Every structure is written in C-alpha cells, then in structure tokens.
Amino acid sequence: MAEAGRRRARSSARTAWFWRSALLVVAALLGLLFISSTIVVLAAGLTPIAFDSGSMEPAISSGDLVLARKVSAGDVGVGDIVSVDDRRGTRVTHRVTTVEPYGASIRLTLKADASGVPDVESYEVTSVDKVVAVIPWVGFLVGSPIGAVAGAVFIACLAAKLPRRHMGGTRRTG
Numbered sequence: 001m002a003e004a005g006r007r008r009a010r011s012s013a014r015t016a017w018f019w020r021s022a023l024l025v026v027a028a029l030l031g032l033l034f035i036s037s038t039i040v041v042l043a044a045g046l047t048p049i050a051f052d053s054g055s056m057e058p059a060i061s062s063g064d065l066v067l068a069r070k071v072s073a074g075d076v077g078v079g080d081i082v083s084v085d086d087r088r089g090t091r092v093t094h095r096v097t098t099v100e101p102y103g104a105s106i107r108l109t110l111k112a113d114a115s116g117v118p119d120v121e122s123y124e125v126t127s128v129d130k131v132v133a134v135i136p137w138v139g140f141l142v143g144s145p146i147g148a149v150a151g152a153v154f155i156a157c158l159a160a161k162l163p164r165r166h167m168g169g170t171r172r173t174g
Contacts, residue, residue, distance in 0.1 A: 045069060047129050049083055049093060050139035055112035056081070056093065060131075065138040066093065068129035073099075073106035076128055082108070083129040086121055093131065094119060 041048060046067040054062045059081065068083050076082055076096055083093040094110035097118050101107075105126045111118040 063140040065135040066131045067133040071130045073125045081131040084123045
C-alpha cells in the first residue's frame with residue numbers, strides 16, 4: 001500500500017515538472033517570436049502604432065496594431081490610411097479623402113471611417129506614415145501599460161514555477 005502511494009507521488013511530481021517545463025518552453029518560444037518580429041519590423045523600416053480608439057472601425061479596431069511605412073506625401077492617394085501629426089503634435093490615423101498640391105508640400109483631408117464628416121483640420125505634409133498592415137488585438141499587448149504589467153506578471157509567474165535546485169552541502173548532525 002505504501003509503495004502505491006510513493007508511485008503516485010512520483011507520478012504527480014513528474015506531471016508537475018512536465019507542465020512547468022512545457023510552460024517555460026511556450027514562454028520562450030513566444031519571447032523569441034516577439035523579439036524576432038520586432039527585429040523584422042524595425043529592419044523593414046516599419047513603424048508600429050497601437051490603436052486605442054474605434055475611429056477607424058471596421059478597418060482598424062481599438063486594440064489593433066498597425067504597421068506603417070514612411071512615404072512621400074506625393075505617393076499617397078485617396079482611400080489610403082495614413083498617420084500624421086496634427087498641429088498639437090497628436091498622432092492622427094485616418095483615411096485620405098482629398099489630396100491637393102500646396103506649394104512644396106501636399107495638403108491632405110482625412111476622415112475617420114466611423115465618422116460621417118472629414119476632419120476639421122487639413123494636414124500640410126511632405127511625408128506621412130502609410131498603413132501597410134493591420135494586426136488584430138496585438139495593440140492591447142504592446143501599446144498599453146496593462147499589456148506591460150500583464151507581461152511582467154506572466155514572467156514573474158514563470159520564474160516562480162521554475163524547478164528549484166537545492167544547493168549541495170553537508171548536513172550537520174547534533
């Protein structure tokens with residue numbers, strides 16, 4: 001009877017070790033994926049932009065991550081989604097409704113997809129960040145303090161679950 005209890009205890013310890021190891025491997029693979037995708041995005045000259053509003057729904061939802069490439073304003077056409085800074089320095093990512101030459105620059109009129117009217121402000125630009133890809137939900141992870149905290153908690157939980165080795169030494173007996 002005692003032998004069966006010991007076998008169950010060893011089996012339980014092996015199962016726990018397996019799940020801790022599997023979780024660690026999955027976390028390592030996710031970390032590798034994140035690091036390698038960051039390197040690829042930066043090497044390709046793309047700018048990641050986390051979306052925190054629903055102004056461009058259904059094309060881009062709140063929590064999506066968009067990848068944008070800096071292009072000359074002359075390479076932008078009606079219907080393109082671009083990201084520019086307004087007069088206050090706030091980033092605006094909306095769809096182009098009109099493109100007009102304006103001296104050495106281009107004047108763009110933008111409109112949010114969820115809005116019925118164009119932006120009040122027009123944007124005089126020489127270059128813009130043109131959206132080339134949308135990655136759903138990833139903006140929640142990379143663009144918010146909640147994502148950073150969740151990542152830190154996840155790493156702390158993994159570290160707490162790692163198998164611990166006891167340091168070797170001699171035991172003193174009284």
